[in-house]
Amino acid sequence: MPVISILNQKGGSGKTTIAINLARAYQLQGHSVLLVDSDKQGSSRDWQSADENNPIPLLVLDQVSIDRDIKKVVNKYKYIIVDGSPQATEIAVATIRASNFILIPMQPSPFDIWASSNLIELVKQGMTKNQNLKAGIVLTRLVKNTKIGNEISQIIHDFELPVLKSNIGQRTCYPYSASLGQTIFDTERASSEPVAEINTLANEITQLMS
Numbered sequence: 001m002p003v004i005s006i007l008n009q010k011g012g013s014g015k016t017t018i019a020i021n022l023a024r025a026y027q028l029q030g031h032s033v034l035l036v037d038s039d040k041q042g043s044s045r046d047w048q049s050a051d052e053n054n055p056i057p058l059l060v061l062d063q064v065s066i067d068r069d070i071k072k073v074v075n076k077y078k079y080i081i082v083d084g085s086p087q088a089t090e091i092a093v094a095t096i097r098a099s100n101f102i103l104i105p106m107q108p109s110p111f112d113i114w115a116s117s118n119l120i121e122l123v124k125q126g127m128t129k130n131q132n133l134k135a136g137i138v139l140t141r142l143v144k145n146t147k148i149g150n151e152i153s154q155i156i157h158d159f160e161l162p163v164l165k166s167n168i169g170q171r172t173c174y175p176y177s178a179s180l181g182q183t184i185f186d187t188e189r190a191s192s193e194p195v196a197e198i199n200t201l202a203n204e205i206t207q208l209m210s
Contacts, residue, residue, distance in 0.1 A: 005099040007084035010115040014140035016043040019083035024183040025202040031078035051181025067098035096126035102135035140168040166201040
């Protein structure tokens with residue numbers, strides 16, 4: 001079953017936000033989903049514990065054995081979503097080995113993009129060793145009606161990884177729902193726009209893996 005890992009060594013990229021909402025999107029499509037927290041900071045753990053009725057099962061795998069540990073549960077779920085380690089560590093390398101798809105959330109800022117270069121290289125190395133591994137960059141925290149500058153677009157292009165058509169906007173409903181231990185699918189404050197962008201992202205990843 002597909003293992004989709006969300007990785008970025010730069011804090012504030014929206015990694016955990018995407019992981020929890022992507023897991024819920026697949027779950028609401030009728031699939032069995034497991035959320036894996038491999039980040040020693042435990043952001044997904046904190047999120048899940050905020051709501052005792054949280055519907056998404058979570059497993060903590062924050063050791064370098066994560067690739068072997070995932071194999072023990074991979075056949076029990078349709079999708080496994082990994083909230084990845086924030087650093088280019090051995091855990092991140094092991095996560096790449098365990099994955100079918102690597103999603104790299106990235107803010108359209110030169111500082112955030114430059115900070116992702118080490119991870120990008122690790123992912124590309126993983127793709128040379130595993131030709132079935134796929135990866136893509138998703139732009140996050142985009143301000144509505146703001147265009148990405150040519151220089152930033154060129155820097156991202158130089159990474160030689162596909163940039164997904166989907167993107168994630170800068171919306172207050174994401175941190176609000178997370179503070180409740182929920183996703184944007186479960187809170188009344190969320191409008192149809194964030195729901196649509198997460199569903200679009202989920203469907204695009206599925207298509208890219210097929």
